[in-house]
Amino acid sequence: MLNKNSHRFQRIRKPIVISTAILFHLLLIFHLLFSPVIIVSAAYKGIINASFIAFSIIILLSLFFGRAYCSWFCPGCGIQEIMSSFVKKKSKNSKALFIKYLIFAIWIGFIITGYIIHGFQKIDLTYGMLDVTFERKIILTLGAIVLTVPLTALFGQYASCKYICWQAPFMIIGTKIRDYFQLRGLRLKAEPEQCETCNICNAKCPMNIDVMANVINNKMNNAECILCGNCIDSCNHNVITFSIAKH
Ligand code: SF4
Ligand code: SF4
Known part of the structure; x- marks a missing residue:
């Protein structure tokens, strides 16, 4: 028997998240806005940049929406969704899940250290985004695909989200805070x-x-x-x- 609600949410979610992936990769801005590198560079100059705002919004949204951003809007998830049409193997919930927390801890440690040393000196929402050559944007975008596609092919669906995504811990922490304070x-x-x-x-x-x-x-x-x-x-x-x- 088929559920009368079968695919009810997937009919809405999949087009949204796949469109997000295609749009952001075509516009080549996602990997600058959510770049784990540019925000570190900004921190060591005391600059509040667009990535700082974007990551702050993600953690704030997670206080209400949990990790819904991952599956409904994240371009990385959009790639996973496309890959899921070809890769049917499921990725394991193994100790590898903790790799993303390790990456996050090292990365956030660098950012916090930068802002502690240099303070918040100015806001520059275009920092690191305008002076990027087209070739570098292409390398960044292809880099993201090179990171996600082989991992999914080797370890199964959503492997990169589960094992290496540096944004996931933001939302997991936000969700834990929400749950703690009920x-x-x-x-x-x-x-x-x-x-x-x-x-x-x-x-x-x-x-x-x-x-x-x-x-x-x-x-x-x-x-x-x-x-x-x-x-x-x-x-x-x-x-x-x-x-x-x-x-
Ligand atoms: S919750 Fe899961 S296991 Fe239970 S009836 Fe629904 S699909 Fe089956
Ligand atoms: S990720 Fe969450 S919402 Fe999606 S199928 Fe699994 S338990 Fe359900």
């Missing part, structure tokens, strides 16, 4: 007693989360959940829904 926000909600333990939600989760176990234990908060809604769309018994709640 703030209202976008979450998954489950009705465990309606679950028929069919395992379809597990098969459909691109992050390879054990969704069924989370449903049965009524613990839907998972740091790797990107709120894509695949589990909601796939459940024939409408067990899982999006909810705006405190926990």
Whole structure:
């Protein structure tokens, strides 16, 4: 039996996130705006640049939306989504998940040190973005593709999001802060007693989360959940829904 809501959210989400990927790569601005390098350079000159604002907005949004940005708007996820049409293997939830936290800790350490040494001296939203040659933009964009595509091909769907994304910890930290203070926000909600333990939600989760176990234990908060809604769309018994709640 097909769920009457089958693909309800995916029909909206996939075109959005794939369009974001194509648009940002064509415009060649994403890898400058979210560059992990330019913000370090800005920090050591005491400049608040566009990346500083962009990363701040991401962490603020995560206080309400959790990791929804990842699956609905991140161009990197858009590439993963396209790759998922070809790569069916799921990436493992192994110790490799912690690599992204290590990358994040080293990177954020450099940024904080820079601003501690030089302070906030001025705001320059175009810093590092205007004086970039077309060739360098191409290298940056291709670099992102070279980072994500082989990882996904080798280790499975969404491997780069899970293992190396330097933005994911921002949202995971934001979500943890929200949960700690029991703030209202976008979450998954489950009705465990309606679950028929069919395992379809597990098969459909691109992050390879054990969704069924989370449903049965009524613990839907998972740091790797990107709120894509695949589990909601796939459940024939409408067990899982999006909810705006405190926990
Ligand atoms: S939540 Fe839905 S899809 Fe997942 S195991 Fe239960 S009934 Fe099946
Ligand atoms: S648990 Fe559901 S919403 Fe979260 S990543 Fe998996 S399929 Fe997407």
